[in-house]
Amino acid sequence: MITDLQSLIAPNPLSSLADAIVEERRLHLHTARQTKFARLLPWPAFNALVTIERLQNGQVRTIRNGHDMPPAMLAARSGGSGVQELAPDTLQSLADKGLSLVINDIERLIPDIGALAAMIERHLRARASVNAYVSFRQDSAFGAHWDDHDVMVLQVHGRKRWFCYGQRDRYPIRGVTAFAKIGASEQPEWSAVLEPGDILYLPRGDIHRAQVEEGHSLHLTIGIAYPRGGDVVQWIGRRCLEEELFRQDISALPGREALATRQDDLRTALHRLVDTLDLEDFLAMVDRQRESLKALNLGLSDPLHSDIEIRPMLRRRPTLPEGATQIRHGTVTTPLTPVERAVLAMLLDRDASTLGALVAALPDLSEREVREAISSLARASIVLLSDTST
Template sequence: MTDRLFTETLRAAVGEDLLATRLSSDVIFADLGAETVRPLLTFEALSDLLTTRPLAPPRLRLHRRGAPVPPARYTETGESSRAARTLIRPDALYRELREGASLVLDAIDRLHPPIGAATDDLMRLVRERAQVNLYLIWGDSHGFDTHWDDHDTFIVQVAGTKSWQVHGPGSRRYPMKVDADHTHTPPEGTLWEGVLRPGQVLHVPRGWWHTVKGTGDVSMHLTFGFTRATGIDWARSLLDRLHEVESFRRDLPRFATPDERRKHHDELVRLLAESAEGHDLDAFLAERDARFPRRQSFALPWAVDDAEPTADTVVEFVPILPPALEHAEDGAGVALTVSGRRYRLPAVAEPVLAELAAERTLTVGELAERSGTPAATTAQVLRALVRHHLVLLRPGRAGT
């Protein structure tokens, strides 16, 4: 199972200080075991993805020794539904890989459910959006030169081996993709060095320089990347709130006297300081969580034909982060906010929602029993939740 890979398996291997002191601040190495990560991706599953999905540059691309391989070397133009599109040529792809190219496939979490489940679990751990890219290489070459990333990463080795050197933070701490200073230079020496094998995980913080090379063997690894909220995100949120302040909506007094412009400036500074003082950090993070996107997914035919689920129907909770449940002031219902939308449901939905938020996937029968809600009421609640895209309903599991 990959849906608890980070919140349970990795956290147990690293320790409870993972989030409080080590995340984004230290190199973290853990050996979870090859069998633990095997369900994430196999070569057979990857071959199926390449066969059935319309993948082409820039989403699927090749690099060799720090430079991109021209797509014309491994693609051709084909036709689908009378429209021209770019296709990967299998023979050309094999040739480039034999010659030391590194294959990169972006956002594989949106293509392969086991990786998607692990990505959702990582997002529940760090409470930030995440994306997973695949890296595949043969031989002792490298796809990229020594570099740093503008996001935090967890590297999960799924097949073969790869050599890593983590050099540490460079001359500019916490560099960003959009930054005023582009002279970020690497430090001397190496903080961590080793060869990753299947089942091993490495965390490299944002802005830390690293060098990655093949070992002569095949290597297939997944890079789980996520970008944490910063003070700049807090400040952007503050700016949005300033639309409610009349003085900030008013035109600047460009043609007034210097004294009038100075008074206007002083008023803006005062109001800005007052707004910043009242822009609580905890409230900002809570609002950010409430707007956290849900992964796109569909539940046909249930959401359309309003069919009643049976006891063995599988229920999957859609929100990635467990939403806070709020009681209505009149005590007549419960409310929750998901992806920026607020939903109000009758009070009987509360124990069902609480159990779903904790367990995420249950059969209808299990959900009714654990929540202490009659089966008929549970089914009624689920019919409402699936219409609002808060749950997915699937056919019953074998053996249930």
């Protein structure tokens, strides 16, 4: 079980990743997590996600050299009902010729990946979304490009060579920053092969491309998007609307003198709001607005055995003081009993635990109380239960 950032990158020290994030520099790590990465997305699980419905709604994309293939080219009519379905033989043939597949927001489809994304969000206080990329030949799904967020790559199956060309623009924004073209003969400033279990961290704006080294490759790309200064300005703008002065119309009809007076009043009020700016308050607001991922735990919450694994799906780490009777995540409010509050607080502190370990860590609570609390949190979909005994 990948419980926290340290267990994700083990045996490397957590400081190696933390320093790279703070210093905004590229980092390639070899980990001892090959088996755990492979369990995140086994090939049968990936294949089951590729359906004609997901191709048609865009969650699954088939791409070659940066161009999407129309889903109709991968569809066939079933002989009996005439219902449109995936043509797996056609897809297999095209994959052998260099077609790549992308599954967007796979954290919403695979619970273990969802729990991983939620854990990363709690540690970094940044949005984390996960895409899966599968390639079968050296042809790339995309050419050299940059992302307007940080990227963490987890190599799951196969080997893939990455080419990085550095940052041409600091803090680029899609739709605002012009893309710097990379010439066909331009040499990368860094290149390496990712093996199963490897992690590659790329800071925002680092131009990169990748190609399969041999055979096939499956990797997860975790997009990590932090709040930005522009978000702070929007937050201040929303706070402005709490005051009557900022809700008043601005008309030129009263004349220049009245307009100048209004201008001075607005400047004074804006200065006051800016001078009292507190980024901790801003981040706390961002945390409160982030909804948890939903976990489906049918058949797992009763009965619970001591080795069942429990992971929170909350994407932020809320404060749970003594006496708290509810937890708010986004637009959802979940009521909590005192026992549920204590169990959830311990679980968030640990990021993950077995039932037996939770019981041992909460000596003031009986085993029955902890079991009932976990069952209730599971039914509320804010924890994920994983039975690894079967």
